[in-house]
Amino acid sequence: MLLRHTPTEIKEREALTVNPAKTCQPIGAMYAALGIHGCMPHSHGSQGCCSYHRSALTRHYKEPVMAGTSSFTEGASVFGGQANLLAAIDTLFTVYSPDLIAVHTTCLSETIGDDLNQIVGKAQEDGLIPPGKRVIYASTPSYVGSHVTGFSNMVKGIVRGLPEKSAAKSDKLNIIPGWVEPSDMREIKRLAKEMGVPVTVFPDTSGVLDNAMTGRHEMYPKGGTPVADIVASGGNKHTLALGAFASEEGAKALEVKCGVPFTTLDLPIGIAATDRFIQKLSVISGKPVPESIADERGRLVDLITDMQQYFWGKRVALWGDPDQLVALAEFLVDIDMRPVYVVSGTPGKAFAERMEKVLADIPEAKCKNGASADMFLMHQWIKNGKVDLLMGNTYGKYIARDEATPLVRVGFPILDRVGHTYFPLVGYAGAIRLLERILNALLDHKDATCPETQVELTM
Numbered sequence: 001m002l003l004r005h006t007p008t009e010i011k012e013r014e015a016l017t018v019n020p021a022k023t024c025q026p027i028g029a030m031y032a033a034l035g036i037h038g039c040m041p042h043s044h045g046s047q048g049c050c051s052y053h054r055s056a057l058t059r060h061y062k063e064p065v066m067a068g069t070s071s072f073t074e075g076a077s078v079f080g081g082q083a084n085l086l087a088a089i090d091t092l093f094t095v096y097s098p099d100l101i102a103v104h105t106t107c108l109s110e111t112i113g114d115d116l117n118q119i120v121g122k123a124q125e126d127g128l129i130p131p132g133k134r135v136i137y138a139s140t141p142s143y144v145g146s147h148v149t150g151f152s153n154m155v156k157g158i159v160r161g162l163p164e165k166s167a168a169k170s171d172k173l174n175i176i177p178g179w180v181e182p183s184d185m186r187e188i189k190r191l192a193k194e195m196g197v198p199v200t201v202f203p204d205t206s207g208v209l210d211n212a213m214t215g216r217h218e219m220y221p222k223g224g225t226p227v228a229d230i231v232a233s234g235g236n237k238h239t240l241a242l243g244a245f246a247s248e249e250g251a252k253a254l255e256v257k258c259g260v261p262f263t264t265l266d267l268p269i270g271i272a273a274t275d276r277f278i279q280k281l282s283v284i285s286g287k288p289v290p291e292s293i294a295d296e297r298g299r300l301v302d303l304i305t306d307m308q309q310y311f312w313g314k315r316v317a318l319w320g321d322p323d324q325l326v327a328l329a330e331f332l333v334d335i336d337m338r339p340v341y342v343v344s345g346t347p348g349k350a351f352a353e354r355m356e357k358v359l360a361d362i363p364e365a366k367c368k369n370g371a372s373a374d375m376f377l378m379h380q381w382i383k384n385g386k387v388d389l390l391m392g393n394t395y396g397k398y399i400a401r402d403e404a405t406p407l408v409r410v411g412f413p414i415l416d417r418v419g420h421t422y423f424p425l426v427g428y429a430g431a432i433r434l435l436e437r438i439l440n441a442l443l444d445h446k447d448a449t450c451p452e453t454q455v456e457l458t459m
Contacts, residue, residue, distance in 0.1 A: 013372065014372070017371055017372060017374050018374050018375070018376035018377075019374050019375035019376055019395065020345045020371065020374045020375070021319045021320065021343050021344060021345035021373060021374055021375055021378070021392075021395075022146035022147060022148075022344070022345025022346055023056065023146065023147045023412075023413075024053075024107075024142035024146070024147060024150070025104075025140035025141060025142050025144065025145055025146065025147060025149050025150030025153065026043060026045075026049065026053050026104050026105075026106055026140050026142060026150055027053045027056050027057065027147045027150060028140070028146070028147035028148055028149065028150030028151030028152070028153075028154065028179060028246075029041070029102075029104035029138055029140045029150040029151065029153060029154035029157075030043070030053050030054070030057060030065070030067055030104065030150075030154075031057060031147075031151060031179065031203075031205065032102075032150075032151045032154035032155055032158070032203045033102035033104070033154055033203070034057075034065065034203070034205055034208050034209060034224070035185075035202065035203020035204045035205045035208065035224055035225060036100055036102070036158070036202070036203055036224050036225055036227060036230065037099070037208075037220065037222075037223065037224030037225060037226045037227065038098055038099030038100060038220045038224070038226075038227065039098060039099065039100040039101070039102050039220075039224065039227075040066065040067070040068055040092055040096060040098035040100070040101050040102070041066075041067040041068070041102050041104070042067065042068040042069070042070070042088060042089075042092065042101050042102065042103045042104070043067055043068070043069045043070065043104060043106060044069075044070045044081060044084075044085055044103050044104065044105050044106065044109045044114065044116070045069070045070060045072055045081075045105065045106025045107070045108045045109045046069070046071070046072045046106065046108055047069050047071045047072075049069075049106045049107075049108070050067055050068075050069035051069075053067070054066075054067050056413060057209075059413065059415050060412060060413040060414055060415060060420075060421075061182075061209040061210070061421050062418065062421065063208075063209045063210070063211060063421075064217070065209075066219060068088055068091075068092050068096075068101070069088070070084040070085050070088050070109070071084065071088075072084060072108055072109070077108060077112065078112075080112055080113075080114055081109050081112070081114050082114065082119050082122070085103070085114075085116075085119050085123075086119065086122065086123055086126065086128060089101060089120075089123045089128050089129065089135060090123075090128045093128070093129065093130055093133060096219060098133070098220065099133060099134070099220075099227050100133070100134045100135070100136065100227055101133075101134075101135045101136075102135075102136050102137070102138075102154065102157065102158075103116060103120070103135060103136070103137040103138070104137070104138050104139075104140045104150070104153075104154060104157075105137075105138075105139050105140050105141060106140070106141075106142060107141055107142045107143055110139065110140075110141035110143075111141075116137040116138075116139065117137070120135050120137055123135060134161060134162070134227070135161075136157050136158060136160065136161030136162065137157055137161070138150075138153040138154040138156065138157030139153060140153050140154070145346065145347060146321075146345050146346040146347075147179070147321075147412070148179055148245050148246050148321050148322065148323070148346045149245075149346065151178075151179045151246050152245065152246050152247070152248075152249045152250065153249075154203075155176060155203065155246070155247065155249070155250030156249050156250050156253045158202065158203065158230060158250070159250050159253040159254045159257060160253060160257070162227065162230045162231050162233075163230060163231060163232075163233045163234035163254055163257060163258050163260075164231050164232075164234045164235075164258070165234045165235070165257065165258040165259065166232070166234055166235025166258070167235075168235060169235055169236065169237050170198075170232070170235055170236050170237060171198060171237055171285070172198045172199060172200055172232075172233075172236045172237060173192075173197060173198070173199045173200070173236060173237055173238050173239070173240060173281070173284060173285065174199070174200050174201075174202070174233045174236050174238070174239040174240070174251075174254070174260065175188060175192070175199050175200070175201045175202075175239070175240045175242065176201075176202065176239065176240070176241045176242060176246075176247035176250050176251055177201055177203075177204070177242050177247070178241075178242045178243030178245075178246035178247045178267055178323050179243070179246045179321060179323070179324075179412065180242075180267065180324075180425075180426060181210075181420055181421050181424065181425070182205045182206040182207070182208065182209050182210040182223075182421055183206070183210060183420075183421055183422050183423055183424040184424045184425060184426040184430065185201060185204050185205060185206045186206040186210075186424065187424035187426050187427045187429065187430060188201060188242075188268070188426060188427070189201055189204075189206070190427075191277075191278065191281075191293065191427055192281060194290060194292055194293055195278070195281055195282065195285070195287050195289065195290060195293065196285075196287050196290075197281050197285040197287055200225065200229045200230070200232070200233050200236060201225060202225040202229070202230050202233065203224070203225060204223065204224060204225045205223065205224070206223050207221055207222055207223015207224065208221045208223040208224050209421060210223075210421045210422060211223060233254070233258075233260070234254065234257065234258030234260060235258070235260075236260055237260075237284070238260065238261055238262065238263070238284050239251045239254055239255070239260050239261070239262035239263070240262070240263055240265060240277075240280060240281075240284075241262055241263070241264045241265070242265055242266070242267050242268065242277070242323075243264075243265075243266065243267050243322075243323030243324075244264050244266075244322075244323065244350060244354075245321070245322045245323050245346060245348060245350075245351070246321075246323050247264070247323075248262075248264045251264065263280060263284075265277055265280060266323070266326055266327045266330070267323050267324060267326075267327040267426060268327070268426045268427055269324065269327035269328055269331060269425055269426055269430065269431065269434070270327055270328070270330055270331025270334060270431050270434075271297070271300060271301070271304075271331065271334060271428070271431060272330055272331070272334055273327045273330060273331070274297075274426070274427055274428055274431065275297075278293060293428070296427070296428040296429055297428045299428070299432065300428045300431050300432050300435075303432055303435055304335050304435070307435070307439055308335070308336065310439055310442055310443070311335045311336055311337050311438075312336045312337075313336065313337070313338060314337045314338065314388040314389055314442065315337075315338050315340045315385075315386070315387040315388050315389070316332055316337055316338065316339045316340065316341075316387060316388065316389045316390070316391055317339075317340065317341040317342075317378060317381070317382055317387045317389070317390050317391070317392075317399075318332075318339050318341065318342045318343070318391050318392060319342070319343040319344065319375065319378055319391075319392035319393070319396060319411075320344060320392045320393055320410065320411035320412070321344065321346060321411055321412065322344045322346050322348065322351040322369060324410065324411055325342055325344055325351075325355070326351070326354050326355065326358060328391065328410070329342060329355065329358045329359065330358050331431065331434075333358060333359070333361065333362070335435075337389075338362050338365075339359065339362065339365065340362060340364055340365050340366065340385070340387060341365070341366050341367075341378060341381045341382065341387065342355055342359070342365070342366070342367040342368075343367075343368055343369070343373045343374070343375070343377060343378045344368075344369040344370075344373060345369070345370070345371065345373055345374065346369060346370075347369060347370040347371065348369065348370075351369045352367060352368075352369060355367045364385075366381055375395055375396065375398075375399070378396075378399065379399050379402070382399060382403055382405075383403075386403070386405075387403075387405060388405070388406075388442070389405065389406055389407075389408065389438065389441060389442060390405050390406065390407040390408070391407070391408045391410055391438075392407075392409070392410065392411055393409065393410070393411040393412060393413055393414055394409060394413055394414050394415045394416050394417075396409075397416065404449075405445075406441040406442060406444065406445040407441070408434075408437050408438055408441050410425065410434075
């Protein structure tokens with residue numbers, strides 16, 4: 001992207017970020033913590049930060065998000081927040097009685113240098129943590145990485161604080177699902193159950209952020225992975241980390257701590273990535289793939305075959321989280337669409353390397369990630385070369401409006417549509433749902449802009 005510097009000189013944009021394609025780490029940490037049953041997330045920083053993080057999750061998931069805050073004032077900002085956090089731990093266990101408190105930091109507490117390990121240790125020494133209760137923690141400064149980084153860091157915090165090594169290995173598999181919707185976590189568990197493979201999925205926000213209406217507020221919904229299951233995960237057979245950015249670091253930490261080997265896979269979005277997930281489940285567990293799952297795949301292939309003429313050659317612009325973009329771009333290439341622009345605000349060289357392989361057969365494709373990869377850059381690319389479809393979160397609606405281009409909302413956050421928490425995109429069934437949305441967006445746009453179609457519809 002170029003900015004005018006002087007009348008005779010053009011400079012590449014270096015420092016300015018316009019409408020970043022990411023949000024801050026604590027949101028991801030809070031989301032991961034909500035995937036543990038009976039857990040109270042706690043934001044170690046100002047009350048305003050916690051309010052924003054809760055609001056962002058509530059607006060996306062349409063469910064109340066509970067969390068504590070250390071409520072920093074001027075004194076804590078100067079002298080440190082240890083007293084605030086100790087008081088918060090005492091209050092949360094006394095008043096709200098969680099099984100677990102998951103503390104994450106904010107920019108403020110990171111900048112002044114609060115040591116969570118030392119503070120939590122002091123809380124234990126002072127008897128502020130009741131018997132049978134636990135406090136885990138993660139460092140999540142907002143000025144580094146993105147919400148995906150925060151999710152990954154909290155997963156590492158979960159592994160650091162909960163699993164215990166066991167000499168006897170069980171036949172269960174651990175699955176770290178990455179940042180996906182509650183419906184996706186539910187679908188991952190369904191596929192494993194269909195294959196007869198016992199699994200522990202953590203974190204698991206199904207039944208927490210897509211909970212049934214009961215007529216009364218529940219501080220701790222019935223969903224989420226039980227603490228006991230996570231503790232026992234150190235004795236499980238193998239770990240599948242779905243998504244290198246969100247899940248791999250947690251799987252590595254579990255291997256180091258408890259000796260549980262792991263495999264990193266792409267998120268099972270689309271046909272090829274789901275194939276790899278199902279095959280790996282089968283190989284590790286020794287269980288054959290049942291006919292019911294083969295039939296699901298067959299229906300997906302049938303849909304792709306029937307509607308190929310609508311997919312072929314369509315140019316697509318994508319933005320969002322790196323793990324989702326890798327699998328999504330691969331799926332689009334598989335059905336002969338052309339993902340020509342890809343933007344992610346999450347930094348990491350591995351993303352560019354992986355996307356280069358996925359987009360190898362699309363020479364005009366452009367891909368960028370990191371702080372300078374923002375929605376302004378995406379819009380400029382589209383101005384210079386039109387696309388047929390946009391795929392990403394809600395913040396792309398302004399580009400869709402300006403360019404009169406259909407938008408399929410995927411990723412985080414989605415603030416102006418419903419259904420994303422209830423209908424999965426992972427697995428073969430999720431791919432069918434995704435193709436339905438792509439087809440409807442393309443055909444609705446064609447109906448709205450093609451005079452011949454409008455005449456036919458009015459006759």
